[in-house]
Amino acid sequence: MLRTILTANFIAETAQKREERMENDIIFEPLRFRNLTVKNRIFRSSISGRWDNYDGSGTQARINWEEKFARGGVGAIISSFVPVAIRGRIMPNYATINCDERIPFWRKVGEKVHEYDCKFILQLSHSGRQQDIGGIENLGKKALSSTSKTEPFHGFLCQAMTLTEIKETIQYFADGARRAREAGLDGVELHSANGYLFNQFLSSGINDRQDEYGGSLENRARFLLDVIKAIRKEVGNDFHLQFKISAVDYNNAVTFWEKPGNTIKDSIQVCKWAEEAGADGVHVSTGSLFPHPLNPIGDFNFDIISKTYDAMLSSGVETTRNYILFRKAFLHPIFNLLWNRVKKQLPSQAFSGDDVKDPKIKQLLIENQGRNLLDSKEIKKHVNIPVLCTGGLQQASYIRQAINEHYCDGVTMARTLIANNDLVKSFQAGKDLAEKPCTYCNKCLLNVIENPLGCYEQDRFNSYEEMMEEVMSVFHANQFANSSK
Numbered sequence: 001m002l003r004t005i006l007t008a009n010f011i012a013e014t015a016q017k018r019e020e021r022m023e024n025d026i027i028f029e030p031l032r033f034r035n036l037t038v039k040n041r042i043f044r045s046s047i048s049g050r051w052d053n054y055d056g057s058g059t060q061a062r063i064n065w066e067e068k069f070a071r072g073g074v075g076a077i078i079s080s081f082v083p084v085a086i087r088g089r090i091m092p093n094y095a096t097i098n099c100d101e102r103i104p105f106w107r108k109v110g111e112k113v114h115e116y117d118c119k120f121i122l123q124l125s126h127s128g129r130q131q132d133i134g135g136i137e138n139l140g141k142k143a144l145s146s147t148s149k150t151e152p153f154h155g156f157l158c159q160a161m162t163l164t165e166i167k168e169t170i171q172y173f174a175d176g177a178r179r180a181r182e183a184g185l186d187g188v189e190l191h192s193a194n195g196y197l198f199n200q201f202l203s204s205g206i207n208d209r210q211d212e213y214g215g216s217l218e219n220r221a222r223f224l225l226d227v228i229k230a231i232r233k234e235v236g237n238d239f240h241l242q243f244k245i246s247a248v249d250y251n252n253a254v255t256f257w258e259k260p261g262n263t264i265k266d267s268i269q270v271c272k273w274a275e276e277a278g279a280d281g282v283h284v285s286t287g288s289l290f291p292h293p294l295n296p297i298g299d300f301n302f303d304i305i306s307k308t309y310d311a312m313l314s315s316g317v318e319t320t321r322n323y324i325l326f327r328k329a330f331l332h333p334i335f336n337l338l339w340n341r342v343k344k345q346l347p348s349q350a351f352s353g354d355d356v357k358d359p360k361i362k363q364l365l366i367e368n369q370g371r372n373l374l375d376s377k378e379i380k381k382h383v384n385i386p387v388l389c390t391g392g393l394q395q396a397s398y399i400r401q402a403i404n405e406h407y408c409d410g411v412t413m414a415r416t417l418i419a420n421n422d423l424v425k426s427f428q429a430g431k432d433l434a435e436k437p438c439t440y441c442n443k444c445l446l447n448v449i450e451n452p453l454g455c456y457e458q459d460r461f462n463s464y465e466e467m468m469e470e471v472m473s474v475f476h477a478n479q480f481a482n483s484s485k
């Protein structure tokens, strides 16, 4: 009897302590945007995987995938890259938002994550020239971009959009936002970072237009601002709209003969204009290429890329060069030299989280966690809308300090949540770091061209079979059981 009472007291006390801890913990304070309140400060960042049908319709696997993160406690999920036009997809098998027929699918996704009091923000996107696998519908068609200059890393061919094509694309984004709203989703994010179409307009390293969409920063920002204004006209002022920006382009990080592109000063100005035009939040990233040595930061695993890069061979005119670089071990030092060059120029980290015992993990965190925070802080000083920051974040004490010291208002996490879907719940339970943290090995990323998205770092699992079971788990639960509802 006494033992039962003591146990009950202990449980009550632990629950009370947890509540007290959460009450004083900025991570679990709601984040208020103009039109949206998110229950905590942790967002699942966008992560694309080939879950869906070739025609852009969605699947149950995608719903199961998003549900994992909602169940794990994140306040909001930012969807994967969702193309507003078929010509703007990075590769096939991504669910799109290019027609009204897609609305019921996205409604289902939203309803599923809402069951966990988690918000869902759709990332409205267009690849521009950064099209990894064009798909048969784009065979013989060059990708549309701000420029006709071939993309330098893979050699994707493209043509500069005409003014008519620009106007059409602006309307595609406005229609996408309207559909997201009709689907009952909580907002949209414009994917204006990481080398995709918006970034191709914004960047002084890429945009070489002579018309009102090129030249000065004001002209280069016009496409993004026109889209923000068009969305506001289409959906009104009370639907959440945020945008993602590469704070610094580092456009010549790998292909050193390119121009460097936008600086943090340029991006601060773009953020101020975007706020004036009606944006409710900004999401800070880096690099005018994807992937980029700084995004997602970490390893470049030749074992994986040499197996999967063949999927891209027919996509660009430089892919054979890369394929040889990736497959021939004696050439790896050359690629590593280029890929790691820019990391050496970074300033050291502003702070570190609580001490971590494992020396390997400690070192990984020092090198990779929070690499965009200094830029995020600069942007935050100049805007009045909430600022989200992405990049390697996975330690509660570090995230807490970043928010408390005004580097950002919230953080977004991608790989670090793929590795540990329930990280937010474990923060809630008082843990500072997952038992088996994400190692920034990027095996998930380099697999994604060909294989289902998931954590492929076998050292984090007890066996290969256990790892594959986890990767494939989204294909098993509730396979379209209620698809007719």
Ligand SMILES: Cc1cc2nc3c(=O)[nH]c(=O)nc-3n(C[C@H](O)[C@H](O)[C@H](O)COP(=O)(O)O)c2cc1C
Pocket: 045, 046, 047, 048, 049, 079, 080, 081, 123, 191, 194, 244, 285, 295, 296, 297, 390, 391, 392, 393, 412, 413, 414, 415, 416, 417, 444, 445, 448, 453
């Ligand atoms: C496999 C994979 C797919 C990604 N897809 C997208 C995407 O569709 N849109 C986007 O804005 N960022 C994308 N990212 C970048 C992430 O959203 C995130 O900003 C980046 O990985 C840094 O966060 P992390 O260190 O927590 O992974 C992707 C990252 C990975 C690893």
Ligand code: SF4
Pocket: 415, 416, 418, 419, 437, 438, 439, 440, 441, 442, 443, 444, 445, 454, 455, 456, 457, 460
């Ligand atoms: S494969 Fe796993 S451990 Fe490696 S970066 Fe991706 S999520 Fe992290």
